[in-house]
Amino acid sequence: MTTPTKGTTQAPASHGQFDLLRERRFFPFFCTQFLGAFNDNVYKNALVILLAFHGAGLTSMNPATLVNVCAGLFILPFFLFSATAGQLADKYEKSAIIRLVKVFEIGIMAVGAAGFLTQNLPLLMVALFCMGAHSTMFGPVKYAILPQQLRPEELIGGNGLVETGTFIAILIGTILGGVLIAVKPDGALWVSGAVLVIAVAGYLTSRSIPYSAAPSPDLQINWNPLSESWRNLKFLRTNRTVFLSILGISWFWFYGAIYLSHFPSYSKEVLGGDEHVVTLLLALFSVGIGTGSLLCERLSGHKVELGLVPFGSIGLTVFAIDFYFATPAAPPAAVQGVLDFVLMPGHWRLIADLVLIGVFGGFYIVPLYALIQSRSDKSHQSRVIAGNNILNAAFMVVAALFAIVCLELGMTIPQLLLLTGLLNAGVALYIYRLVPEFSMRFLAWLLIHSVYRLRTRGLEHIPETGPAVIVCNHVSFVDAVMIMAASPRPIRFVMEHSIFKVPVLNFVFRETRAIPIASAKENPAVMEQAFEAVAHALADGDLVGIFPEGRITNDGEIHPFRPGITRILARTPVPVVPLALRGLWDSFFSRRDGTAMTNPRRLALFRSVELIVGAPVAAVDATPAALHRQVLEMRGDWK
Numbered sequence: 001m002t003t004p005t006k007g008t009t010q011a012p013a014s015h016g017q018f019d020l021l022r023e024r025r026f027f028p029f030f031c032t033q034f035l036g037a038f039n040d041n042v043y044k045n046a047l048v049i050l051l052a053f054h055g056a057g058l059t060s061m062n063p064a065t066l067v068n069v070c071a072g073l074f075i076l077p078f079f080l081f082s083a084t085a086g087q088l089a090d091k092y093e094k095s096a097i098i099r100l101v102k103v104f105e106i107g108i109m110a111v112g113a114a115g116f117l118t119q120n121l122p123l124l125m126v127a128l129f130c131m132g133a134h135s136t137m138f139g140p141v142k143y144a145i146l147p148q149q150l151r152p153e154e155l156i157g158g159n160g161l162v163e164t165g166t167f168i169a170i171l172i173g174t175i176l177g178g179v180l181i182a183v184k185p186d187g188a189l190w191v192s193g194a195v196l197v198i199a200v201a202g203y204l205t206s207r208s209i210p211y212s213a214a215p216s217p218d219l220q221i222n223w224n225p226l227s228e229s230w231r232n233l234k235f236l237r238t239n240r241t242v243f244l245s246i247l248g249i250s251w252f253w254f255y256g257a258i259y260l261s262h263f264p265s266y267s268k269e270v271l272g273g274d275e276h277v278v279t280l281l282l283a284l285f286s287v288g289i290g291t292g293s294l295l296c297e298r299l300s301g302h303k304v305e306l307g308l309v310p311f312g313s314i315g316l317t318v319f320a321i322d323f324y325f326a327t328p329a330a331p332p333a334a335v336q337g338v339l340d341f342v343l344m345p346g347h348w349r350l351i352a353d354l355v356l357i358g359v360f361g362g363f364y365i366v367p368l369y370a371l372i373q374s375r376s377d378k379s380h381q382s383r384v385i386a387g388n389n390i391l392n393a394a395f396m397v398v399a400a401l402f403a404i405v406c407l408e409l410g411m412t413i414p415q416l417l418l419l420t421g422l423l424n425a426g427v428a429l430y431i432y433r434l435v436p437e438f439s440m441r442f443l444a445w446l447l448i449h450s451v452y453r454l455r456t457r458g459l460e461h462i463p464e465t466g467p468a469v470i471v472c473n474h475v476s477f478v479d480a481v482m483i484m485a486a487s488p489r490p491i492r493f494v495m496e497h498s499i500f501k502v503p504v505l506n507f508v509f510r511e512t513r514a515i516p517i518a519s520a521k522e523n524p525a526v527m528e529q530a531f532e533a534v535a536h537a538l539a540d541g542d543l544v545g546i547f548p549e550g551r552i553t554n555d556g557e558i559h560p561f562r563p564g565i566t567r568i569l570a571r572t573p574v575p576v577v578p579l580a581l582r583g584l585w586d587s588f589f590s591r592r593d594g595t596a597m598t599n600p601r602r603l604a605l606f607r608s609v610e611l612i613v614g615a616p617v618a619a620v621d622a623t624p625a626a627l628h629r630q631v632l633e634m635r636g637d638w639k
Contacts, residue, residue, distance in 0.1 A: 017160055017161055017294070020154065024208060024210060025210050026158060028205050028210075029145060030161060030162065031202075032205045033165065036134070036169075037173065039109070042174075042194055043128070044128070044173075044174075046187075046191040047124055047128060069125075073125060074128055074129070077133040077135070078135075078139075078392070079390060080133075081133055082139070082232075083231075085141075085382075085389075086384070086385060088221070089140040089382030089386075090379065090380065091217060092214050093211060094144065095210060097141050098141055098145075098209055099203065099209075102202050102206045104130075104137075108127050108130040108199075109127070109198075111127045112131075112192070113196055114192075117188055117189065139385060139386070140389070143369060143385045143388075144381045144385050146162070147378075149212060153303060155374060156366060159369045160362070163289065163362065163369070164290035164293045164294055167290050167293075168286060171282055171286040176194065232383055232384075232386055235383065235384070236384060242371070242376050244434055245371045245372050246388045248431055249388060250392050250394070253392045254399040254420075255316065255424055257396045259357070261399075263281045270328070270331060270413060271328070271336065271347075271350075272331030272336050273335070273338075274337055277336060277338055277341050279338075280338050284351060286358065288356060288358015288361065289358040290362070291355075291358070292312070292366075293362035296362060296366040305445060306442075307446070309367050310439060311442060312361065313424060314360070315363065315364075316357060316424050317421045317424045319357045319360065319421075320357060320421020321421055321422070322353050323350065323353040323354065323357065323417060323418075326353055327350065327414045372385070372388065403416060441484070444481045452482070452587075452609045453607065454486060454610070455611070456610070456613070457612045458612055458613035459488065459613055461577055461615050461616060462488060462489060462543070462613060463577075463616070465541070467539070467542060467544075467572070468544075468574050469568060469622075470483070470543055470544065471545075471546055471547075471578055472547060472579035473579075474552050475590055475639070476587055476590040477499060477502060477590075477597065478584070478589045479584065482609065483545060490542070493512070493545040494515045494530055494544065494545065495515070496516075496517065497517060497526060501516075519550075531564075531568070534572075535568075535571050535572055544568075546564065548562055548564065549561060553591070554591045558628065558631060558632050560625075561624035565627065566624060573620070575618060575619065576616065576627065577616050578631050578634065579634075580635040581610075582612065582638040583638060583639075584639075585639035586607075587607060587609075612635070614631075
């Protein structure tokens with residue numbers, strides 16, 4: 001839970017992500033980051049077009065080489081300064097850092113404007129390098145400030161808005177930079193004025209960003225970028241889930257870099273399109289990313305829903321494959337403009353594929369950013385983001401080298417894009433195999449968005465950190481999956497060993513480290529192993545879930561709670577969180593009218609189910625009888 005800090009008050013929770021745009025704790029920051037990304041792309045694209053069309057008047061270097069030099073200059077600061085930027089963002093108050101970075105941007109744009117007005121290539125290149133440094137310094141603050149200003153249930157929505165704003169800023173900035181530099185004869189003047197005005201506007205919005213306390217004010221800065229970068233990357237590996245999530249984010253930037261960098265060639269050589277068709281492709285991809293990012297909050301139920309990540313990666317591969325097969329075999333005889341391109345029915349499939357690649361990219365990237373924000377050590381959060389930025393930059397460089405090699409080997413651009421989509425499937429399977437929580441949450445997410453419609457109340461009662469025991473009534477074979485899908489934290493369930501062995505569900509339970517248990521009469525050794533595993537899990541700070549009835553109900557009633565909970569709390573006295581499931585008694589997975597999962601008439605789609613979470617109960621008060629009464633009261637008459 002966000003705590004009030006100097007200069008801020010704790011506002012009531014927003015009802016939706018767009019409500020954040022009315023909040024001072026978010027809107028000024030959103031505007032500042034939007035204007036920063038916008039200015040980056042106005043300047044970069046104006047410079048690239050200037051070099052492409054007028055490079056001969058500035059230098060003897062080949063224009064294509066100059067464009068690659070620009071790309072390298074912009075990305076180089078991410079390797080040089082990310083580690084330092086992360087340390088500064090952890091050591092100092094973040095709103096002050098943002099204001100200093102925005103002042104720096106005004107100075108950079110003054111140098112860049114002078115370069116445009118005097119057609120001075122060294123000045124233009126210095127400004128481009130400094131803009132890369134500006135983005136490097138802003139990156140760790142950009143993502144680390146969100147968990148300080150937003151509540152956990154707002155993280156997905158806030159990140160969705162930030163990602164949407166970033167891609168829209170990239171799109172509009174790219175278009176505006178190209179349009180302004182092409183104005184005859186004063187294009188350089190228009191670009192110079194625009195970048196200065198945008199930089200000043202970014203500084204003005206930054207002045208309203210609320211105070212965000214430094215998490216590690218006593219941190220000693222290591223100014224050596226090489227040693228600190230290496231130390232950052234080593235630290236990332238200490239949290240396996242966060243590290244693999246960062247690898248997943250970096251892979252997305254590899255994937256995106258391949259597509260974005262080859263839109264011009266794809267448009268010209270494959271589609272026979274002009275420059276405006278390139279802009280259209282970029283717009284479709286950006287709109288897709290923005291749409292997917294905004295949909296994340298609705299699909300995730302206001303929590304960090306890792307189940308969306310596999311869903312996103314499936315779409316990135318499926319629609320990349322379809323994009324390849326939708327590509328025309330040969331370009332048209334005449335160059336096409338946007339209208340010609342859109343009016344050809346054969347291109348509608350391409351358009352849909354490109355938008356959907358963007359949408360599923362949004363599903364993929366937003367939960368991963370929210371995950372590293374919510375699960376990384378708060379005192380190292382900015383340095384974790386800095387490490388993420390280093391890996392992102394490295395993957396983008398590798399993407400460029402990978403594309404060069406593939407094209408040199410004779411691969412066509414459509415084949416390169418197809419190969420990238422296929423590689424995405426392999427990378428996804430590798431990551432999900434190493435972190436089963438992703439695949440488990442995906443299966444649970446599918447369950448509650450197809451067979452059921454799950455509503456929740458009181459999820460805030462589940463502790464954000466630390467050990468606790470979760471107790472719930474036992475209605476069906478999917479109770480644990482439903483609770484896992486709703487919980488913002490992983491839960492290790494203790495379950496009857498015969499249910500643990502149910503096909504398909506067994507995969508989920510094994511991958512989530514569920515603890516099988518048997519009765520003392522049936523198998524005392526398994527029972528003792530289960531209690532030992534519970535004690536170790538609680539000692540490690542995990543959530544442990546149990547169904548104290550000891551069996552699935554066969555009459556819809558909540559049966560007396562067994563004394564196992566007393567034994568658990570006697571050894572490890574931790575809070576107990578009571579839950580009540582409602583609406584599952586009449587489902588396909590319950591034992592109503594006999595054996596479960598045998599009556600297809602009960603397999604109704606979109607059945608309403610509710611999960612109610614009660615306030616934590618202290619261990620001393622958590623007797624089986626007291627917990628039974630509370631769960632029964634929360635469930636009420638709806639079985």
